[in-house]
Amino acid sequence: MTEPIRPAAANRPALALHDVSVGHTERPLVEHVELAVFPGQVTALIGPNGSGKTTLLKTIAGQLRPLSGSIELCGEDFQAMQVSKTARIMSALFTGRPRTELLTTKDIVDAGRYPYTGRLGTLSDDDEQVVREVMEATGTWGLRDRDFAHMSDGQRQRALIARALCQQPRVLLLDEPTSYLDIRAQIDMLQLLRRYARERGIAVLASLHEIELAQKAADRIVCIRDGRVLRQGEPSEIFTGPVIADLYDLDRSSFIDAFGSVELPRPEGRPLVFVVAGGGSGAAGCFRELQQAGVPFSAGVLHGNDVDGLLAASLAATVICERDFEPISDGAIERAKQEIRDCGALICCLERFGHMNARNGELVAYAHELGQPVFPSAKAYLDSLDL
Numbered sequence: 001m002t003e004p005i006r007p008a009a010a011n012r013p014a015l016a017l018h019d020v021s022v023g024h025t026e027r028p029l030v031e032h033v034e035l036a037v038f039p040g041q042v043t044a045l046i047g048p049n050g051s052g053k054t055t056l057l058k059t060i061a062g063q064l065r066p067l068s069g070s071i072e073l074c075g076e077d078f079q080a081m082q083v084s085k086t087a088r089i090m091s092a093l094f095t096g097r098p099r100t101e102l103l104t105t106k107d108i109v110d111a112g113r114y115p116y117t118g119r120l121g122t123l124s125d126d127d128e129q130v131v132r133e134v135m136e137a138t139g140t141w142g143l144r145d146r147d148f149a150h151m152s153d154g155q156r157q158r159a160l161i162a163r164a165l166c167q168q169p170r171v172l173l174l175d176e177p178t179s180y181l182d183i184r185a186q187i188d189m190l191q192l193l194r195r196y197a198r199e200r201g202i203a204v205l206a207s208l209h210e211i212e213l214a215q216k217a218a219d220r221i222v223c224i225r226d227g228r229v230l231r232q233g234e235p236s237e238i239f240t241g242p243v244i245a246d247l248y249d250l251d252r253s254s255f256i257d258a259f260g261s262v263e264l265p266r267p268e269g270r271p272l273v274f275v276v277a278g279g280g281s282g283a284a285g286c287f288r289e290l291q292q293a294g295v296p297f298s299a300g301v302l303h304g305n306d307v308d309g310l311l312a313a314s315l316a317a318t319v320i321c322e323r324d325f326e327p328i329s330d331g332a333i334e335r336a337k338q339e340i341r342d343c344g345a346l347i348c349c350l351e352r353f354g355h356m357n358a359r360n361g362e363l364v365a366y367a368h369e370l371g372q373p374v375f376p377s378a379k380a381y382l383d384s385l386d387l
């Protein structure tokens with residue numbers, strides 16, 4: 001007889017780890033993990049390569065025994081649970097190519113229904129309906145008759161996610177589910193996972209390398225590093241420059257919270273050119289071009305809440321900033337003039353100035369007064385260097 005599964009309650013974790021330590025040998029790789037994933041919630045595991053995300057997921061999936069601690073699935077002790085019951089509660093997808101011969105994509109997805117079929121694995125009409133619905137949702141229905149072994153990496157990944165969803169799990173474990181997917185497919189997949197989580201109350205725990213996607217797609221983030229959960233919390237608590245810098249050993253300013261993205265390191269050395277920008281004109285076609293050409297630059301006068309202020313804080317050697325929503329002050333102009341004298345050239349990305357940055361026009365005039373070259377774009381400046 002199949003064992004009953006307790007109904008899900010939104011306020012009780014579908015998956016809970018208590019003081020769990022995991023590893024491939026007696027020696028723990030990640031220790032003392034406390035984790036709770038609630039129905040309808042997407043939790044992302046992030047952390048550097050080799051930190052133990054896959055090992056933790058494999059332990060939760062039952063492929064490795066925990067070295068210590070306990071795991072609860074829907075309020076019950078996972079280790080004491082029958083495999084047939086576990087398969088109706090939890091599905092897991094790991095990276096790696098399953099070897100298949102002469103199996104269609106639909107055969108692979110059908111396997112997700114086996115926890116519900118009899119021994120012969122014959123799908124009922126209801127099972128067929130679940131398979132079709134999930135294959136349509138994951139964009140794999142059109143591939144149903146194709147040989148699975150000849151699918152592209154991205155198509156294969158979508159089919160395997162379809163198989164995991166067909167299991168109608170309460171808990172879904174995914175190891176790097178967006179690997180192999182192009183950016184459009186990544187967005188579609190995360191959107192789909194969020195929808196399934198919300199509408200069907202699935203607790204999703206996924207390791208993700210793309211932190212900008214984790215920031216947007218997850219409700220909670222668990223950071224793993226140095227053999228432990230370094231920190232966990234909501235995306236707004238985790239995706240800040242200092243936390244991401246600590247987790248991945250990055251420069252503190254390279255992760256820009258507002259954009260949710262990481263910038264390449266700023267060029268080293270004394271700034272060679274001063275950039276007058278604002279309103280996104282520096283971000284649109286100047287700051288990154290200078291960074292890519294390895295040219296250290298200063299920028300100003302910018303408002304910190306402007307997209308250019310945010311990006312310059314990460315890429316420029318020096319940024320002269322004015323307080324948000326305030327017109328440019330004498331002090332900021334004087335500091336900018338000092339920078340311009342030190343730089344020896346100026347790029348002005350703006351054709352016109354507005355009320356708040358009108359005084360940046362004085363900086364352009366100042367560079368002319370000093371007899372410095374003034375360029376309308378990074379390209380014009382870089383061309384003049386004849387790099």
Ligand SMILES: Nc1ncnc2c1ncn2[C@@H]1O[C@H](COP(=O)(O)OP(=O)(O)OP(=O)(O)O)[C@@H](O)[C@H]1O
Pocket residue numbers: 024029047048049050051052053054055056
């Ligand atoms: N089967 C295994 N036997 C022994 N050690 C292993 C095994 N699989 C992985 N490891 C080691 O365990 C450590 C953690 O690996 P794991 O794959 O869990 O990290 P990860 O955080 O998922 O890494 P990545 O981000 O690179 O996928 C690594 O040092 C790895 O070499």
